[in-house]
Amino acid sequence: MSSTRQDAWSHDEDLLLAEVVLRHIREGSTQLQAFEEVGKQMNRTAAACGFRWNSYVRKQYKSGIELAKKQRKERKSKSSDHHEEPAQIPRVEVDNTKLDFVSNLTLNDVIKYLENLQVSYDQAQRDKESLSNELKELHSKMDQLQQMYEDQKKEYSELERDYSSMLAIMEKARQMALK
Template sequence: MTSVRQDAWTKDEDLLLAEVVLRHIREGSTQLKAFDEVGKKLNRTAAACGFRWNSTVRKQYQSAIELAKKQRKEGKRGIRQNTGELEAVSEQGKKTSIRLEDVIEFLQNMKEREHLFEANLENTENNYQEKLLFMENRLKELEKENEKLVKENKELKDEYVSLLTILEKARTLTKTEKEEMEKE
């Protein structure tokens, strides 16, 4: 019996998951069946596929999901537009139609999201650089403060030892004077 994978998901696996789920949505099938199909292909559990879809991948394909639902709805009504429509055969042998305008719109949305993602990534990287510089400067300040406190602590210890030495001498001196007074 082969063991089920539990390693990290790759971009290609996310893409396969998205393609299969969107196809199932277009065809009027359930997402559970899509998760089963992807799970078998990737040697993962259907639950793992469902969790990945709902936690990560679905957010990236909102417009594609809406498009797939729209196509499913149009397919049920029997609406077919001959211009700008591509026909494809699914793995189950079922014919599906995709409008060229919808594909173009989807790709444009993907390109726009990619630019937003790159800009966000750049901003995040800049923020991390700024935080790193701030933390490095703060570290230098704290190291200087630590050096100062260590030096002050050493000085206080030295003064304390000196004070104890003086007190011990005074106590010894007082004791000797007292003993001499008693002898007299």
């Protein structure tokens, strides 16, 4: 069955996409497998999921990706040292959002993640402020252009009336000359 959804992505779908991709990264799987898995869950194509991940979601989870790669590396070194099956990662639900909980997460990892999150938030705030200022400038320019348009429209109407009057006078003069 081919999925052909073309509606917008919701925040919950972005969260699900991020969760599945990060889990696949942690487990040493491929992102393509993650896109296929999440595509089936959301009735979207793997290509659509991959595009959404690469164009938008991945940028929101840079520190999460670094952490997942670190955990994959640790998991790989542990399993090669101990030749054990990787333990199942328990799932925790927070505000109806399923999250992976990793027991070997250190306080420094959490602090680093939160600091990176704060930096991202601060940058987003600066971007928002910059875009807001740019929007105000564009609205101002649009108002100026709208006023110029109205002035030109008024001037054009006056010229059109004058032209019509001149043609009427010339027509009367022509008729008088013919008599």
